[in-house]
Amino acid sequence: DAALSNYFRPGNLTALRELALLWVADRVDEYLKEYRNEHRVSRIWGSRERIVVGLTGGPEGRTLIRRAARLAEKGAGGEVLAVYISRSDGLTAASPKELTVQRTLVEDLGGTFHHVIGDDVPSALLAFARGVNATQIVLGVSRRKAWQYVFGPGVSATVARESGPDLDVHLVTHDEMGKGRGLPGAHGGRLERTRVVRGWLVGILGPVLLTLLLDLAAPEVGLANDMLLFLTLTVGAALLGGLWPALASAVFGSLLLNWFFTPPLHHFSIADPKNIVAIVIFVGVAVAVASVVDLAARRTHQAARLRAESEILSFLAGSVLRGETSLDALLDRVRETFAMESVALLEREDEVAPWTCAGSVGPAPVCRPEDAEVDMPVGDDMALALSGRVLPAEDRRVLAAFAAQAAVVLDRQRLQEEAGQAHALAEGNRIRTALLAAVSHDLRTPLAGIKAAVSSLRSDDVAWSEEDVAELLAAIEEGADRLDNLVGNLLDMSRLQTGTVQPLIRAIDLEEVVPMALSGLPDPEASVLLDIPQRLPMVSVDKGLLERAVANVVENAVKYSPATTRVLVAASAMADRVEIRVVDRGPGVPDEAKDRIFEPFQRYGDAPRGAGVGLGLAVARGFTEAIGGILTAEDTPGGGLTMVLSLRCVPGRAAPDA
Template sequence: MKVFLGAAPGVGKTYRMLDEARRRRERGTDVVVAFVECHGRRSTVEMLEGLEVLPRLPRRYRGAEFPELDLDAALARRPEVALVDELPHTNTPGGRHAKRWQDVQELLDAGIDVLTTVNIQHLESLNDVVQKITGVPQRETVPDEVVRRADQIELVDVAPEGLRRRMAHGSIYAPEKVDAALSHYFRVGNLTALRELALFWLAGRVDEGLQNYRAEHGIASVWETRERVVVALTGGPEGETLIRRASRIARPSSAAAPARDDLRRTSLRPGGDLLAVHVARSDGLADANPAALAAQRRLVESLGGSYHSVVGDSVPAALIDFARAENATQLVLGTSRRGTLVRALTGRGIGETITALSGDIDVHMVTHEQSGRGRRLPVPGRLHSPVRRITGPLAGLVAPVLLTLLLSQTRGAVNLTSDILVFLVAVVGVALLGGVTSALLASLTASLLLNYYFIPPIHRFTIYDGNNVLALLVFAAVAVVVAVVVDRAARLARRAARATAEAETLSALAGSVLGGQSAIEALLTRLRETFGMDSVALLRRTPEDDGTYLDEPARREEIAQVGPRRTAVGERPADPVSAQAVEEVPVGDDAVLLLCGRPLPAADRRVLAAFAAHVAVALDRAHLAEVAAEIAAEIEPVKAADRMRTALLAAVSHDLRTPLAVAMASVSSLRSKDVEFSAEDQQELLAGAEESLGRLNRLVDNLLDMSRLQAGALPLDLRATALEDVLSAAVHSLAEGPRPDAEGPRPDVRSHGLDRAPAVLADGPLLERVVANLVANALRHSGGVPVLVIASALAGQVEVRVVDHGPGLPADDRERVFLPFQRLGDTDNGSGVGLGLALSRGLAEAMGGTLAPEDTPGGGLTMVLTLPADPS
C-alpha cells in the first residue's frame, strides 16, 4: 500500500496518485481505478483519461442514492494495482464494511497493491488536535496504525499561500464557495498548523522506519539524522538539574516558549527527542532513592520525554549500549559527587569512562550543587567473571611466590610471626579476588613456602620445633576459615545487591505501568529494556496451539509487540546458535511472551516471572474493562429509556392536561343551558378550544415523530430543495394558525445568501419543520430584535445559520437543550414539552446533516444547520 498524505483538501493528492498510476501503466503494470473522487476539478478529470475505471456501486439509503466502491468487482477484476481515493471515507450502510480502509485491507489481503489518499486531519490520534486548531470536527477518521503499516507514505505538500492562490483561481472549489472557504477552514494559520502536523507525523514515521532498518542490519554506529538526547539519572538530588539541561539541549525553543501540549501528546515533538535512563546496578552500587526517581520520571514525562530503566553490571557500558541502541547523538551526565581524595584513590570515574567509550556520541558533563560532596565507594563487581576466574587461581599461585622473594631479602630483620601474618594477608586478598577455591590454593602454596624457606631447618620440608608445627597448622586453619568467611560475605553482599537491583527494576516497572496509557505495551517495553532483548511480543494461544513452535503462525494471535525485529510467530530462528534465540514464557492460561535476543541466565528468571505476572494481571484488567464496557453499553439504552419515560410522564402530565382542561371547559360552557353566550363569546370559546386542540395535535405529532426517529422508521423523501422556498414556507407557517410561541403578525425574519446557496438534499416538509422550530425558538429569545437566517456553501455542504441576539446560552447547557423534555430558560406554560430542538436535531441527522449551537458575536445564540448539497 502506498499512501499519498496531504495537509488539507486541494493539495493535489488525487492528482499525484493518478500521475503515479499513469507512470505504472506505461511500464506495463495492470492498473485499475477502483474509486476516485475528482470533485469536478478539470485537471484531475483529465488525468483519468486512458485509465481503466471500474463502475461505481449505487447504494440507496434513506431515500437517496450514493455511489460507493464496488469491492466485489475490484476483487473479481484482480488487477496488480488498484486506486482507492479517500481512505477514511465512511461507507453507506448496506455493505460488509463500515469504512473504506477496511475495503482496502481486503484488497491487500487478496494480493492487490493499493494506491490511496488521506489528509492529516483524518488520522484518529490528531482528530481532537485538528478540531482545536480549525474549529471543525472531523467525523471521518482512520486509525493511525492503518496508515503506519503502509509500505510507502508520500507527502503531497503545498505552501499555505500557494494553496490559497489555487483556491482563488477556482482550481479546488466552485467560485461561489471560494470566499467562504478562504475565510473559514483555509485561513493561513489553519493551513500552516495542519502542514506542521503533517510534517511532524511523517517525520516520526520515517524515524521509526530508520530504527527498524538499523536494527535489521545490525548498525551500531550513530546516524545523526535528528538530535536524540539521553540523560543519565542516578536518583540523586542533581537529577532535576540534569533533566532540565538535557531538555534545553534537545529542544532549544522550549526555554523561550511554552511546551506544545497537543504535539507532545501525539508524539510530534518539535526539536529532538529526550530520553532519561536509570541503570540499576547488580554489583552492589544501589544507592538510588526510589521516591526521587519517581519524581524525576514525572518531570521527564511532563517535558515530553520518556523514562527508561535498565539493569547492568557496568554503568558506563550499560549507558553506552542504551544510547547506541536508541541512536542517541548526545549523552548528558552529572559531574562526579566523589570528593578529590576519593577520586585520587579510586582513579577514573564513570564520567571519564563513558567519555572514553562514547565514540561519535557527544558527552555533556553538567555541573551541579552536589559536585564533589561525596558518595559511597563502589563495591567490587561480579564475583566470578571470566577474568576473575582466571586471575584468582593465578594469584593464589603467584602471590605467595612473590611474597617469598620479598621476605627472603629481609631474613633476620623480620621474624617468623611477621612472615606468617604477611602471608595471611595475602591469602585474604586472594579470597576477595577469586573466592574460596583460589584462597585454598593460596593457603596451600603459602604453607609449603613457609615451611621450606622460613621454618628451620630451611630448604627442607621438615620441622624440628613443635611450636613451629603449631604455628603452621594455625596459619593454614586461619587462612581457610578467613577465606571461607570472606567468600561467603561477598556472596551474601552480591545476593543482597541483586535483590536491590531487582526491587528497583520492579518499582520502576510499576511506576511506568501506572503512569502510562497502555499497561500491556508499557510492560513489554520495560521487559525489553530490562533484559536487553531485541523484541518482545505477547501472543494469545488458540485451542490448536500445543505450546511449542508451530509451522502455522495463524494459530497464535498477536496482542502486542515492541521492538523493531523478532522472529516470525511460530517459526524457529534460521540459525539455532545465533544470538537471535527465541524464548517462550507462559502468561496465564492462554497467552505467551515471545522474547527474541540473547539467552537469559537463570538468575534473571525470578524477575522475568514477576514481569509475566504483571502482564497476566494487565490482561485480566483489560478483559474486565472490555466486559464492563459491554455491560455498560447494554445497560445504557435501558437507563436512557427509563430516563425518557420519566421525563415524558413528568412533561406530558402537565402539557397534556392544560390544553385538555381548556378545551373541555370551552366545550362544557358552550353546551351549558344555564348561561346564554353572545355570538362573540361563543366564537372566543370555540377559538380557545381550537387552539388547545391544535396544541394537543402538535404535541402528539412531535411525540410520534420522536418515536419514529428513535426506532429508525421515519420515512424520508430526499430530493433537491431550495432553501429560499423552505424559509418562506416556515415563516408563513409561523404566522398562520394557532401557535403558542409566536402569536401575532408575521415574524420579523431577515435572510441573507439563501438565493445564492445551492439546493440541499433534504425532505422538504421535514426541513420546513426544522427551520420553523429554529426560527420560532430564536424569536422567543431575541427580545424583539429581528432574527437573521444566513446560508453559505463549503466543501459539498450547505450551512444555514439562524441568528438571534438574545441572552444566549451557557456552554454547559448547549447539549442539554437537544435532549427531549428540556425547557431551559422557559417558565411559561406555552413553551411546549421541550421537543422542538430535540426533534430538529433528530430530523437534521436523519437527512444526513447536523445541528449545533454557536455564540453570536455581540451576544446571543446561533443555531448552525449543516446539510449536504444536492450533487446535481
C-alpha cells in the same frame, strides 16, 4: 466579532500553532516507528530531536536533566528520555532516594524515565538510544579521580567513541566531577572479572615476589614474621578475588614457607614440630579468612540483588499508581528493563486451543511460548514470551511480577471495554424507553385527533355545516403534518444512530435553502423575520440536510418564543465561514443545560405534552455535523436563546469585505 476580539488573539493563535506542530510531529514519529519495526531498520533516522540522558544515580543527574530539557526546547518539540542502567548482578552505587527525585524532575519537565538492566553500561546505553531512535546523548563528565583512569577510559569516553556519526554526545560539566565515586552501595558474590584477576595475581605472584624479597633482602626476619607477611597476602587475595584465590594463596604460600624458610631448607619436610604447628595454623587462619570474606560477599550480593529488584518493583508500582494502565506501555517497559528485542503477551481459551497474541511490542514477536528465549506463565492459559536473550534464573522473580501486572492490565482493559459496551447498551435501552414513551403519547395524540375528526365526519347522527367540515378537515391535516414531522425526526435520528447519513456536498447559496426551510411553518411571515444578505458567499453543504437542520432549529425557536415576537433568522460571513443565527426571545436556557438540549428525547423546561418527542435539535446537530458544520447555543442579549449554525464557505470564494 466576539471570538475575534476575545479568543483569536496572537497568544492563543501561537499556542494553537505549536500544538498543531507537536501533533504532526507525533504522528510522523509514530509512522516512522512502525516503518522501522516492519523493515528492521537499526540505523537512527532523526525525524525529531530525541535526547537520552544517562543517569548514574548521583547528584549530578539533576544538572544533566535540566540541560537536556533546554536542548529539547531549542529543538522545537524535542523529547527527553532519562535512563538509569543497573547491573544484572545487583552492583550499584546509586541512591534510591536520589533516583526518585530525578524521576520526578524529568517527568515534571515533560520527559520520561526508564530503568534498564545491563552488565556493560556503555553498550546498554547505546543500545537503548538506538532502540528509541535518539539523536543526542547527554552525559556528565566522569566523577573519577585522575589516577582511576588507569583502569579504563570510563563510560563517557567509551560512549563518545562508539556512538558513531548518527549520535551526538554531549559531555556536561558539573560540581561533582573529579570528586571520586565513593564506595559502591553493594558488592555481589559474583565479583567483577577484574577483581578476580587481581585476586589471583595477589594470591600467586604476591608470594613469589615476597619470597624473593625475603630470601635476598631480609633472610633473618624469622619464621613467625614470614608467616604473618604471607598471611597478609592471603587476606589481600581474599578481599580482592574471593574464596578460591585466597585458598590458592594459602596452599602456595605454605609450600613456599616449607621450601625456603622452614628447616631443612629446600626440602618439603619439617624438622621442628613447632614449625609444623605454625604452618597448620597459618593454613587454617588463611582458609578461615577466605571463607568469611566469601560468605560476606554472598550475603552482600543477595542484599544488592534484592535492592535492585525492589527498585524495579517500586517503579512498577509507581506506574500503576500514576494510572499507566496501557498494556503496550507495560510490555515496552518489560522490553527496556530486560534488554529484549520483543515481548508478547499470549493467551488461549483452554489447553488444546491455539495461542493468540493479546499484545506485543518490538519486531517479530513470537506466537507460541515454546518459540521464545524466555517464557513466564501466568496461570494455565496465559504466558509472557520474551525474545532476544536468555535471562538468568534470578531475573525471573522480577519478570513474574511484570507478567502478573500485564495480566491485571489486560483484564482491566477488557473490563473497561465491557463497561463501555454496557454503557452503550444502557444508552440504547434509554433511547428505546424514551421512544416507546414518545410513541405511546406524542404519536398517539395526533392519531387520536385524526381518528376523532374522521369518525365525526363519517357519523350520520350529526349534520355538519361547511365550516365544521372545513375545521375537521383542517384538524386532520394538522394531525397528519404533526405525525409526518414526528416520524421524519424518528427516521432521521435512526439514520444518524446507524451512521447511514451520506451527504452530497456541493456549492449552495443560502437564499436557496433558508426560505424553503421556513415553508413548513404555519405562518412564516408572521412568526419569522428573515435577514439574508445577497452578497454572502456560497457554502459547501448538502442542500437537503441543511434545510432539515434549519427547519428544526427555527421550529424549536418559534415554539418557545412569545406569540407577539418574531424569531430572527440572520446570516453573516466571517473569515472562511458563514453563520446562520436563529434568535428567539423565549425563556432561554442556563449554561449547564446548553449541551443537554441537543441530546435525543430531551425537552427543557415545562414544554407541554404534544410539543414533540425532543428530537428536533438532536437531528439538527447531527445533520449539521454530517455536512461539516457546527451547531451551538448562546444566550440572546436581553433574554432568550440564539442558535448559531456555522458552515464552511466554498474554497476560493471568501466572504466580501465588510
